[in-house]
Amino acid sequence: MPINILMPALSPTMEKGNLAKWLVKEGDTISAGDVIAEIETDKATMEVEAVDEGTIAKIVIPEGTSDVPVNDLIAILAEEGEDVSAAASGGGAAPAPKAEAAPAPAAAPEPAKAEPAPAPAPVAAGPAPSANGEARIFASPLARRVAKEKGLDLAAIAGSGPHGRIVLKDVESAKPGAKPAAAPAAAPAPAATAAPEASKVSAPPSDDAILKLFAEGSYDLVPHDSMRKVIAKRMTEARQQVPAFYITVDCMIDDLLALRAQLNKDAPEVGGKPAYKLSVNDMVIKAMAMAYKAIPDANVSWTESAMIKHRNVDIGVATVLPDRGLITPILRRTEEKTLSVISNEMKDLAKRARERKLKPEEYQGGTTAISNLGMFGVKDFTAVINPPHASILAVGAGEQRPVVKNGELAVATVMSITLTSDHRCLDGALSAELIGLIKGYIEKPMSMLV
Numbered sequence: 001m002p003i004n005i006l007m008p009a010l011s012p013t014m015e016k017g018n019l020a021k022w023l024v025k026e027g028d029t030i031s032a033g034d035v036i037a038e039i040e041t042d043k044a045t046m047e048v049e050a051v052d053e054g055t056i057a058k059i060v061i062p063e064g065t066s067d068v069p070v071n072d073l074i075a076i077l078a079e080e081g082e083d084v085s086a087a088a089s090g091g092g093a094a095p096a097p098k099a100e101a102a103p104a105p106a107a108a109p110e111p112a113k114a115e116p117a118p119a120p121a122p123v124a125a126g127p128a129p130s131a132n133g134e135a136r137i138f139a140s141p142l143a144r145r146v147a148k149e150k151g152l153d154l155a156a157i158a159g160s161g162p163h164g165r166i167v168l169k170d171v172e173s174a175k176p177g178a179k180p181a182a183a184p185a186a187a188p189a190p191a192a193t194a195a196p197e198a199s200k201v202s203a204p205p206s207d208d209a210i211l212k213l214f215a216e217g218s219y220d221l222v223p224h225d226s227m228r229k230v231i232a233k234r235m236t237e238a239r240q241q242v243p244a245f246y247i248t249v250d251c252m253i254d255d256l257l258a259l260r261a262q263l264n265k266d267a268p269e270v271g272g273k274p275a276y277k278l279s280v281n282d283m284v285i286k287a288m289a290m291a292y293k294a295i296p297d298a299n300v301s302w303t304e305s306a307m308i309k310h311r312n313v314d315i316g317v318a319t320v321l322p323d324r325g326l327i328t329p330i331l332r333r334t335e336e337k338t339l340s341v342i343s344n345e346m347k348d349l350a351k352r353a354r355e356r357k358l359k360p361e362e363y364q365g366g367t368t369a370i371s372n373l374g375m376f377g378v379k380d381f382t383a384v385i386n387p388p389h390a391s392i393l394a395v396g397a398g399e400q401r402p403v404v405k406n407g408e409l410a411v412a413t414v415m416s417i418t419l420t421s422d423h424r425c426l427d428g429a430l431s432a433e434l435i436g437l438i439k440g441y442i443e444k445p446m447s448m449l450v
Contacts, residue, residue: 002087003052005075007061007068009138010039010046011360016067016226017041019074027084028056030077032145037063037074041226044327044358051145054079058088067226071137139166147171227325235384246382247431248418249439253398256283256445257413263339276340281317281372284395284417285342286448287441288370289313289334291434298434299367301388302424308388312336316369316389317346319353327353328386330366339448370395380416390425393438394418415442 007017018040024030031053039046057078061068068074078087137154139147143166147154150171157174159166211219224232238244260278267274292299292313301308313335316328329349334342352358368390371383374397383394398415405412417438421431441448 001079002057002082002090003054003077003079004073005036005050005077007070007072007074008039008048009070010041010048011364014041014070016069018066018226019061019063019068020045022059022063023047024056026056026059026088030054030056040356041360044360044363045356046359050077051142052077052079054082055084055087057084137166138164140168143168143171147174150174150176152176225323225325227321227323227327231326234386238384238387242385242387243423244385244420245423245428245431246418246420247428247435248380248416249435250401251415251417251439251442252403252412253280253415253442254413256280256442257398259283259445267340276343278339278343280374280398280415281370281395282339282343282346283445283448284372284393284438284442285315285317285331285334285346285370286337286339287438287445288315288368288393289337289342290441290448291437292368293335294437295430295434298391298426298430300390300425301367302390302422307425310367313368314366316363316366316386317349318369318371318383319350321354321356327358327363328366328369329353329358329363368392374398374415380418382418383420385420385422390422391431391434392420393435394420417442 007019010017019037020040021038022036023038024034024036030036030050032050034050035047036050036056037048039048054077056075058076059074060076061072061074076088078084138159138161139154140161144154146168147157147166152171152174154166157166157170158164160170161167257280260280260283264274264277267276269275296309299310299313301310312333314330314332315334316330318326318328320326329346329352331337331342331345331349337345349358349362353363366389369383369386369392371392372395373381374395377397379399380396381394383392385392394417396416396418398413400411401414403410403412403414417435419431419435419438426434
C-alpha cells in the first residue's frame with residue numbers, strides 16, 4: 001500500500017515551510033533514517049529523515065516550492081515489493097488530516113441564530129476533531145510509525161509533548177480501539193460573546209489605503225518573507241501584552257578592555273590558531289550569567305497560573321542575518337561555562353545562524369537575552385522582550401566620556417546598558433539589584449574568573 005510522505009511540522013508553531021531541496025529522486029530506494037529533503041522554516045534550514053523504507057514512487061511537491069502547509073502531501077513512497085507505477089497513481093488520494101477537516105464548516109451557521117441551538121446539535125454535525133487540533137495532528141515520526149504498526153488512530157491519542165505533540169510514550173500507553181474525542185458543545189459560545197469586543201478595536205489601514213498616500217511609481221514593493229512576518233507578529237504581541245519598564249546604568253569598562261586584551265594575548269594556540277578570541281559581548285554574557293545565578297528570582301518566565309523559575313541561565317544572543325532578518329541563538333547553562341567556552345560556542349552559533357543551519361532547540365526557549373548594537377556606534381537603546389523571556393539587556397557602544405574620579409575630572413571608557421523587565425515577574429527593586437550586579441561584574445571583571 002502506498003505511503004504518503006507529508007510536510008512535517010519541525011516545531012510546535014510551524015504552519016508552513018519552504019521545500020528547499022530534494023535529496024532523493026523518483027525511483028530511489030530509501031531506508032528509515034535516510035535524509036530525503038531540506039525544509040526551510042522562518043528561522044532555519046533543516047534536514048528531513050525518512051520514517052519508512054521503500055521506493056520513492058512520486059515527488060508531488062517540487063523543490064523550491066514556498067509556503068507548503070504542514071501535513072500537505074509532498075511525496076509518495078512504494079513499500080518493498082509494491083509496484084512503483086501503481087503506487088504513484090494510487091497514493092495521495094485522500095490524506096487523512098484533510099479528509100477529517102472537510103465536514104467541519106457544516107456546524108458554522110448554528111451560532112449565528114438568535115436562539116441558542118440545542119447542545120447535541122453541534123456535536124452531531126460532523127466528525128470530532130483530533131485531540132491535537134482539527135486539521136493537523138502533531139506527532140513525532142517515531143510515534144507515527146509505532147501507531148501505524150499497532151493500528152492505532154492518532155486522532156484518538158492525547159499528546160503529552162510540547163503544545164500537545166504526540167510522543168512515543170503516548171502511543172505506547174494508548175488503548176486499541178479508542179475513539180476520537182468529541183468536540184465540546186460549548187465551543188461556539190466564545191465566538192458569539194467575543195464579537196462585540198472585536199468590533200471595538202479599530203482595524204489597521206489596508207495596504208491599498210497606505211499606498212494611496214504615495215505617488216505612483218515612487219516606490220518598490222518588497223513582499224515580506226516568513227521570518228519578517230514572524231518578527232513583526234511576536235514583537236507586536238510583546239509590546240501589547242508585556243508591561244515592560246527600563247533601567248539604564250553606565251559602566252566604566254577600561255579594566256574589562258585591559259583584561260580582555262591580556263587574555264587574548266595569552267591564549268594558547270591550537271592547530272596554529274589561538275584557542276579563543278574574546279569579545280566585549282562574550283564578557284557581558286558572562287557577567288549576565290553570574291548575576292542571574294546570584295539572583296535566581298530574576299531568572300524566571302511568566303505564565304497565567306505560575307511563575308517558571310529556571311534552574312539554569314540560558315541566554316539568547318540577538319544575531320543579525322545577511323538578509324536583514326534576526327534570530328536569537330541560545331547559549332545554554334552559561335553560569336557553568338568559562339569565558340573561552342562562551343566565546344567559542346557563540347561564534348559557532350552565530351556562524352550557523354547566518355547559514356540558517358540552527359536546530360529548533362538552538363533558538364527556542366531561553367531564560368533571558370542580550371542585544372548589542374555597540375558595534376554600530378549606538379550609545380544606548382531599549383530592547384523589546386521576546387517572550388517567554390522576562391528580561392533583555394541592551395548594550396551600547398563603549399566610548400570616551402568625562403567622569404569624576406576621587407573628586408577630579410577624568411576620562412574613562414563608558415558603556416551604557418539598559419535592562420528591559422517584565423513587570424509581572426520583576427519589580428523595580430529586583431531589576432535594579434540585577435543590573436547593579438551586572439555592572440559590578442563588568443567594572444571588576446577579574447571577579448568573573450574566580
